[in-house]
Amino acid sequence: MSDAxxxxxxxxxxxxxxxxxxxxxxxxSQHASDDGMGTLTPDGFAPALKRLVGDLDLPxxxxxxxxSRQGWAEAPYxxxxxxxxxxxxxxxxGKVHILPGMRQDQPPEVMRGEETQIAGFLSRDKDFDGVICxxxxxxxxxxxxxxxxxxxxxxxxxxxxxxxxxxxxxxHSVEEGWDAASFLHALSETLSRPESLAVGLFGIRAADLLHxxxxxxxxxxxxxxxxxxxxxxxxxxxxxxQVAVIGADRVARIYEQxxxxxxxxxxxxxxxxxxxxxxxxxxRALEGA
Amino acid sequence: MSDAxxxxxxxxxxxxxxxxxxxxxxxxSQHASDDGMGTLTPDGFAPALKRLVGDLDLPxxxxxxxxSRQGWAEAPYxxxxxxxxxxxxxxxxGKVHILPGMRQDQPPEVMRGEETQIAGFLSRDKDFDGVICxxxxxxxxxxxxxxxxxxxxxxxxxxxxxxxxxxxxxxHSVEEGWDAASFLHALSETLSRPESLAVGLFGIRAADLLHxxxxxxxxxxxxxxxxxxxxxxxxxxxxxxQVAVIGADRVARIYEQxxxxxxxxxxxxxxxxxxxxxxxxxxRALEGA
Numbered sequence: 001m002s003d004a005x006x007x008x009x010x011x012x013x014x015x016x017x018x019x020x021x022x023x024x025x026x027x028x029s030q031h032a033s034d035d036g037m038g039t040l041t042p043d044g045f046a047p048a049l050k051r052l053v054g055d056l057d058l059p060x061x062x063x064x065x066x067x068s069r070q071g072w073a074e075a076p077y078x079x080x081x082x083x084x085x086x087x088x089x090x091x092x093x094g095k096v097h098i099l100p101g102m103r104q105d106q107p108p109e110v111m112r113g114e115e116t117q118i119a120g121f122l123s124r125d126k127d128f129d130g131v132i133c134x135x136x137x138x139x140x141x142x143x144x145x146x147x148x149x150x151x152x153x154x155x156x157x158x159x160x161x162x163x164x165x166x167x168x169x170x171x172h173s174v175e176e177g178w179d180a181a182s183f184l185h186a187l188s189e190t191l192s193r194p195e196s197l198a199v200g201l202f203g204i205r206a207a208d209l210l211h212x213x214x215x216x217x218x219x220x221x222x223x224x225x226x227x228x229x230x231x232x233x234x235x236x237x238x239x240x241x242q243v244a245v246i247g248a249d250r251v252a253r254i255y256e257q258x259x260x261x262x263x264x265x266x267x268x269x270x271x272x273x274x275x276x277x278x279x280x281x282x283x284r285a286l287e288g289a
Numbered sequence: 290m291s292d293a294x295x296x297x298x299x300x301x302x303x304x305x306x307x308x309x310x311x312x313x314x315x316x317x318s319q320h321a322s323d324d325g326m327g328t329l330t331p332d333g334f335a336p337a338l339k340r341l342v343g344d345l346d347l348p349x350x351x352x353x354x355x356x357s358r359q360g361w362a363e364a365p366y367x368x369x370x371x372x373x374x375x376x377x378x379x380x381x382x383g384k385v386h387i388l389p390g391m392r393q394d395q396p397p398e399v400m401r402g403e404e405t406q407i408a409g410f411l412s413r414d415k416d417f418d419g420v421i422c423x424x425x426x427x428x429x430x431x432x433x434x435x436x437x438x439x440x441x442x443x444x445x446x447x448x449x450x451x452x453x454x455x456x457x458x459x460x461h462s463v464e465e466g467w468d469a470a471s472f473l474h475a476l477s478e479t480l481s482r483p484e485s486l487a488v489g490l491f492g493i494r495a496a497d498l499l500h501x502x503x504x505x506x507x508x509x510x511x512x513x514x515x516x517x518x519x520x521x522x523x524x525x526x527x528x529x530x531q532v533a534v535i536g537a538d539r540v541a542r543i544y545e546q547x548x549x550x551x552x553x554x555x556x557x558x559x560x561x562x563x564x565x566x567x568x569x570x571x572x573r574a575l576e577g578a
Contacts, residue, residue: 077499103495103499104495105499107488107492107495108492108495108496108498108499108500109491109492109495110494110495110498110499138458138491153488154488154491154492154495155487155488155490155491156457156458156487156490156491157487159457159458160457160490163452163453163456163457164452167452167456168445168448168449168452169427169445169448194483194484194486194487195483195518195521195522195524196522197483197486197518197522198444198445198446198483198518198519198521198522198523199396199442199443199444199522199523201444201445201449202398202427202443202444202445203396203397203398203443205399206392206393206396206397206398206399206443207397209397209399210366210392210394210397210399211397229484229486229487230487232484232487233484233485233486233487233488234487234488235484
């Protein structure tokens with residue numbers, strides 16, 4: 001590992017990922033563990049990183065939950081509107097630089113980790129003016145203009161889907177599967193009448209008991225009801241906008257389908273790739289220093 | 290127990306309750322256990338009842354999940370519009386009469402147990418014309434006319450509240466407590482703009498991180514957001530209607546507050562009392578036979 005120049009780290013609530021980086025931005029190796037922030041106390045972060053990558057005396061640039069109040073060291077949120085935070089706003093612990101998240105005062109919003117994906121995206125597409133959607137457990141929608149995050153909002157559709165499909169009465173009716181027509185039908189129901197979410201959820205169970213809907217249909221219908229209600233709330237973020245979706249393949253494609261059905265053409269970008277691009281962009285400031 | 294004439298049973302998913310009844314409708318004793326339908330196989334029901342009340346050779350009238358497909362013996366749903374089912378529609382196993390639930394084909398809906406509370410309510414107020422709201426894990430709204438259940442709908446707000454408050458990211462921000470102003474404010478937000486539920490949920494977490502909202506305020510706000518979205522969906526069930534709320538004290542009072550804020554005067558009725566009235570009404574047919 002003689003060429004190793006620095007370590008890029010993405011520290012989530014449930015996962016830790018690290019890339020050993022060469023001097024020219026090449027990835028020498030990548031590593032992952034389950035030592036997410038949720039399992040660690042503040043003095044557990046340094047040992048967890050050492051367990052993952054070994055005892056390397058290199059600069060570290062980290063984003064995500066490592067900077068939360070219960071993380072390695074707090075990196076206080078920067079307030080929008082502003083550019084995604086860079087190295088000069090990072091909290092430093094020895095050779096470790098922890099990038100801050102972003103906050104919005106009204107309506108209250110926070111993000112940690114997505115700002116680095118946005119920074120990565122903007123490092124490649126500097127003149128982007130439009131909206132970035134980052135689907136996940138907590139999906140973020142960010143309005144970007146002149147290189148700044150102007151405003152953003154969060155929908156918990158991913159977490160709601162998991163809770164409903166795995167822990168509610170609907171778990172008896174929803175099994176992994178996909179039916180595009182059921183998805184699009186449900187999507188349009190809650191997008192046009194968001195109040196129908198409240199009755200649509202139990203309706204999935206009742207339809208299964210009475211009419212024995214295929215479980216893939218129920219899975220897609222639950223997803224469609226939740227994402228339709230999300231799109232109704234996020235209308236100012238996608239209507240007439242240029243939208244880039246950054247996320248893991250499967251969930252990103254579901255959002256692409258949902259937006260395409262509204263006539264919104266979407267560009268997809270892989271989440272990990274954007275994270276690494278964002279960490280590299282921060283690292284360039286370190287080299288310049 | 291020489292005066293005992295019959296046994297009234299309310300068999301829920303997680304609870305079993307029984308009342309030993311005298312000849313004149315007097316309750317001689319009441320009993321409860323955790324032998325809900327969810328913990329039993331079909332051949333476990335008779336022993337569970339015997340464990341609870343002893344080996345009594347008496348007629349039994351049961352409502353609730355005992356009649357589900359996975360219950361003691363299936364009592365197929367009766368389809369609305371119709372009167373709440375009575376003894377002539379019960380499934381019989383020896384001296385045990387299991388009352389059926391109700392179904393609605395479009396939109397698909399089912400209930401088991403609430404129909405007996407409705408029957409109890411109507412046995413006392415025969416000419417009621419309006420809406421009965423039965424708050425709970427799955428809140429039912431039923432339109433009643435000429436002694437019949439005309440239509441009904443279900444909202445999972447109670448189950449959603451429990452999942453979000455106990456198992457989602459919001460569990461860090463929501464602790465038991467109550468703040469009426471937060472409740473009413475949130476209620477009016479989602480009632481007037483139901484799409485705002487999708488962003489309002491994570492907003493509770495963000496507001497707590499940024500502004501340190503008191504947890505009782507967050508608890509009431511979560512309740513208000515969910516019930517406001519429910520009222521938006523159920524508008525045809527309460528707007529300009531006479532509404533009776535049947536439920537356990539605390540949750541029934543929350544619905545009363547929510548409806549009062551819309552100018553709807555509500556009458557409250559205790560859930561267990563209505564269940565027992567409904568089982569007694571069914572029993573009168575047994576005496577008449």
